[in-house]
Amino acid sequence: MRAGGPLARGAAGAGLALGLPAALLALWWVASAGSTNIFLPPLRVIVEAFGRVWLSGTFADDVVPSLWRLGASYGAALVVGVVAGYAIGRWPVARALTSPLLAYFRVLPAPVMIPVLLVAVGIGDATKLIVIGLGALWPILLNTADGVRAVDEVQLETAAAFRLPVWTRHRLTLRAATPQIFAGARQALGISIIVMVVSEMLMSTDGLGFTVTQFQRSFAIPEMWSGVLLIGALGFALAKLFELVERRALRWHRGHTGREEPS
């Protein structure tokens, strides 16, 4: 084995990736150490607040509801988006019928639905679930439709010539579209985190967005900052988790398009 084996290369990669954030944090720590500005407390104070706030009951009270909403809405958007996107990509009639509607809804920012839903549905969880789901739905639906539409004709003809059952052919088409479906799902994940926080800031009695706003209103500035850090870390962790799943599921696609060495 060469000196730069996979393990060493992995460590070097992680070192490069973590180096800059670590340096910036250190810089923040040093630069803010003597800060007397009440809105920009020393990082040391923020870290203390972080431990105090998030490693206590607040986690169960506020982080868990947020994650639950995010998971439920995102999951529902995945199912609805893939099913509807498949139908729209596969059948021209469905496409012709829905394309004006889609063109409208895809540009409508999900948070504008908040006031409407507040009146129509109320302040409960249902409103937040609907808003997050709406935000996540469109990228998944549109990317799935594009992916299904772009499935190679030769592949479809092969499946037809070998008389594969209709159900198998649908499955193959969907599988061939997974690269685009994943692209949509990744975009949707980012959007749903944003919409989750915004909806909690505007209409909630728990959750991460609510807590950060609450701290800000009560001038608990270090605690507010610690919430911001937590939301960032959460988004980062979810994105990494997503990447992990995607790498596993789309290994064939990277190989097929020449982005992975044949092994």
Add this chain to the structure above:
Amino acid sequence: MTAELLRIEKLGKSYRSRERQVDALTGIDLAVREGEFVSVVGPSGCGKTTLLKIVAGLVPATAGEVVLGGRRVTEPPADLAVVFQEYGRSLFAWKTVRQNVELPLRHHVGRAERRALVADALDAVGLGAAAGAYPWQLSGGMQQRVAIARAIAYRPKLLLMDEPFSAVDAQTRGDLEDLLAQLWHRYAMTVLFVTHDIDEAVYLSQRVVVLGTGTTGVQAQIPIDLPAERDQLGTRSSAHFGELRAQVYARVRRTPRPSTPELLERVAP
């Protein structure tokens, strides 16, 4: 003389646009006997691929009919397999070689028999050791072998091939031609082989059909009376091979070529 397997009668295909009608195929008559190896050649744009897709039941004809084994073809018939030119696009990249070959059998054949058919087909194309690999880990020639294995595991009566070797290098191409000749003997299939390469058609076939453009139908059917055992060096350098090759070439040359606007229309039916 063996029984007739495939009969194509007065077959036509035309595409209608708002301004005019373009005839891709008109008045094609062709019969293929069981066990025969027939090649179809013709200038590019003569509708070879369209003809093959109609026989495969993938594209409906607009005139005439195709009868395979006594049944009129209106959808992809059983007992028929296709090998396309674009192996990279016809194999399923997320499935292993074995899974690709097995896929068409999953709904027709029991598990034990299926396993035996797949193993036999992979051995026959020399890919027994690559069963667990993914298509994209293989070279182009090997990928086309996978597509051929998938077709023969299906045990078709009629094997359709659409320029299957035109995307690989010359050396690989010779190997694949010999492999196909050997498989044809071994599995007693009937092969309808579409190519634009006259040498390849003469080398492989018992009969070469020259297709004319658009409205002219079948131009000629030339029997290839070369010995059954053929090899790349001896056969191709024989005088008789040269004569047959010239004969086919003359018929292809005499075929009127389609005009450019006609070709353009054919690209986007």
